[in-house]
Amino acid sequence: MAAFVFLVYGALTGDNPFLNLVLVIAIYAVVGPFLYLISAHALHVRSNSVRHGTVSLGYPIRRASGGRKRTFHVSELVDAKPEIGRGGYIGATFLLSDGTRFFIEQSAFEGRGLEIMNKLCRLVGKSYESEVKAILVQGRRYRFHIARLRGVRNHRLVFAQRIRTETGNAIRELAPDDVQSWETVSTPYAGPTYLVTMMDGTWFLITEAEAKSVGFPDLPGWAGKGLDKDSGKPMSLHSSEA
Structure with a gap:
């Protein structure tokens, strides 16, 4: 390592062409294998799709x-x-x-x-x-994530901690436009809750107590996202059909 640093220093501070050549070879020897692995990985990794x-x-x-x-x-x-x-x-x-x-x-x-x-x-x-x-x-072995609410800002739910989504993002706030639906469920590990399904398929629970403390689900933009417990259809659609 000391010899390599010496070569780099010599090439940067002097005009010795031999040192410059040795430096290029040394860098290629060190970096080359990593570049090969990265390119090979890029060629083999393909996205999942249906067409x-x-x-x-x-x-x-x-x-x-x-x-x-x-x-x-x-x-x-x-x-x-x-x-x-x-x-x-x-x-x-x-x-x-x-x-x-x-x-x-x-x-x-x-x-x-x-x-x-x-x-x-x-x-x-x-x-x-x-x-x-x-x-x-x-919830016998695996459970829904329970999101803790901090409050509401401009009709957006604000969480105490970030939520990891299906797209790989970590969000701290959630707008109704990013939600597909919510429904009431009762779990043995969290009691009465709201199950929220985001547009990208992310699921999480909000406890009924915390939801009521911030006015959910009666907030503007959220009420129409609810699913009827019996039919599984949006409440607005179910009401119009009735």
Whole structure:
């Protein structure tokens, strides 16, 4: 290391072409492997997407035949099991017609995970959202995150701590426009609560006591986001149909 520093110093303070050449070679020898690893990683990492019925994954799945593929067609789906995977990741285990079985995380689809997982599971007669919610409401092993409220600012909920979202962002405030719905649920670990579903599929709970302390859900812009407990439809839509 001392010799390397000496070479750098000599190249920067002198006009010795030999030292300059040695410095370039030394830097390449040190930095080159890292650049190779970064470029190789960039080539292998691909985003997860669904186009024209083909699901593309950022990683290969081992087929029952022994090969590996990054894609499958929705017509191959024969079963799905919404569940909480290893490490507490929300998602579903899918079964293909050739016997291939694999797990996909909801967060793999960059903010569209809830929408896509709902559609994939619906193809085989499973209700992804309701089954995952039931697991997390029961809270036997995994639970919904409970967000603590600090107050309200311009109709936006302000949290005591940041909330990590499905898109990877950490938010401290939440506007009604960023919320898909809220509904009342009762959990054995938090009692009566409001379950909030954000547009990107992020879920969290607000205790009934804290919600009432800030006027939720009667705040402007929030009331119309509520789901009817019996029908599961937006309260405004349910009321108009009645």
